[in-house]
Amino acid sequence: MEGTPVTVASVSEVGPETVTLELETPDGFDALPGQFVLLRAKPDEEVLSRHYTLSSPSVGETFELTVGVDPDGDLSPWLAALERGDTVHIDGPFGRITYEGEDDVVALAGGPGIGPSVAVAEAAHDAGHDAVVIYQADEPAHTDRLEALEDAGATVVFVDDGVNDELADAIETHREEGQLYAFGFDDFVTFVADAIEDAGGDPDDALIENFG
Structure with a gap:
């Protein structure tokens, strides 16, 4: 092998x-x-x-x-x-979607995208920066780590799967609070890119990893 x-x-x-x-x-x-x-x-x-x-x-x-x-x-x-x-x-x-410890971050996670999103947020916190995690899922994972981030001062927003109006609102509210990251399957990251643009941002400035 x-x-x-x-x-x-x-x-x-x-x-x-x-x-x-x-x-x-x-x-x-x-x-x-x-x-x-x-x-x-x-x-x-x-x-x-x-x-x-x-x-x-x-x-x-x-x-x-x-x-x-x-x-x-x-x-x-x-x-x-x-x-x-x-x-x-x-x-x-x-992969070229990386966090190198230089910025505040806003990490958007769809389903399994929570793994890299929580890692990016923790790395930002460890480097002395602010972090926001916006997580869309029906049954969240890594809740212990997300609660620890909240206790340390990070912002964590949970959005139910399919409730895209709330996801768009969260993106509009937090998109300027740090470098945007997004991890998830195609439907999720496509929606995120459109929501960034609808909110007046440039989706090309976001670091987006499409899981396919």
């Missing part, structure tokens, strides 16, 4: 059908919040690969990936069942 073998440090449930993989950082691996890796694994006879964006604010002895678990999926249930000491393979990091 191609890629760099990495050891699983832990697997934790962080929301409904959502887990985080904490992986031991291999030699030479250096990544910024917002970047992603290609993960390879062999649950049965076939090697499967998926892209996962980092959900840890930094890379030290370990780093973290957030995985949405589809009970009927061919890879995510297997990943969720991994144990300490198991191995997966990664390539990367990849």
